[in-house]
Amino acid sequence: EDQVTQSPEALRLQEGESSSLNCSYTVSGLRGLFWYRQDPGKGPEFLFTLYSAGEEKEKERLKATLTKKESFLHITAPKPEDSATYLCVGRAAGNKLTFGGGTRVLVKP
């Protein structure tokens, strides 16, 4: 069975304190690893797609990386507006998406 596990479940950061979120996956024939951001009371919003180990994608203070077993979302010098839940999603060979439980990030000023 495909699984996507995110850690930690919650993360409290001071503004400017860089950190990384982890996403471990066991997805049969991985065909893509995606990151989403979800604000409270809202639907998930797409951030990145990664297709192969070694690939990196960046957007403002966020950088996503992919290895053969894990993906990381690095938040550099976060600001309060980066507070959100970040979701990791694996796409299997049969097009099925498996969502992780998310990491809640709170950035304090």
Next chain:
Amino acid sequence: NAGVTQTPKFRVLKTGQSMTLLCAQDMNHEYMYWYRQDPGMGLRLIHYSVGEGTTAKGEVPDGYNVSRLKKQNFLLGLESAAPSQTSVYFCASSYAGTLTGELFFGEGSRLTVL
């Protein structure tokens, strides 16, 4: 630019009652999805559609039915609501299925079944 719109946003039902959630998208997407999100769990796919007039079962389809009579609309029905169906429901659409991973989500419909 509305994107994906879900109605209603909140609903309280009694066990055994029925209801329909409506999802509308204005992006001319072929693919539409219904997910549920429960605390501590990842989103789980209920049903999906690859085009007007088509529907298919996802991971957790029991107790739900769907219809896609028009390309822009995807309806999720609960025939006889149960407390286990208390959840937040999200509709999503995409132009390329799950190929790029880019799904556009609505803001969610919070359903409580008493």
